[in-house]
Amino acid sequence: MDEATREQIQTLIDTNPIVVFMKGNKNFPKCGFSATVVEVMKRVAVDYQDVNILEHPDLREGLKEFSSWPTFPQIYISGKFIGGCDILRDMFTSGELEPLVREAVAK
């Protein structure tokens, strides 16, 4: 990953409380896993920045290394990597997600 890509990712996660790197966008997710994340975020009713990695091949490749995570979607909350679809859904079910996103957007 080149330095410009690393900086671009860092800026995105630093300047947005919640970022979802996904296939498609929040209105038109183009993969079942990304659609699940959109659905979970609807349930917790917070706004977030979506980034369509299908339109940004450099970010798509860079994020695999940046997050040590080979698949999408990837979710960042308060600059911290949360994981993918499964972890987000589990955190929603266990009740961990809601306070985390509230705290993130309140900052």
Added chain:
Amino acid sequence: MIETAALEERIRAGIPDATHVQVVDLRGGDHFQATVVAPSFAGMTRVAQHQSVYRALGELMGGPVHALAIATHTPESWARVLK
């Protein structure tokens, strides 16, 4: 197409203390579900546990493996699942 046994072998090699590794083919040989139980998962976040499974599979991810659902457990939490 890759065999589930080959994926299990890679996970065992990457997580040597794993006491249980099971990979199931969810759809036509490119969507899989992996269950991994290892004492070394204790004290690790879920993200870190999943990252260690991805690390074990290395270049297979995004290649023959299009998607992988991961369930990680310590022997203690696995015992609760089996109950």
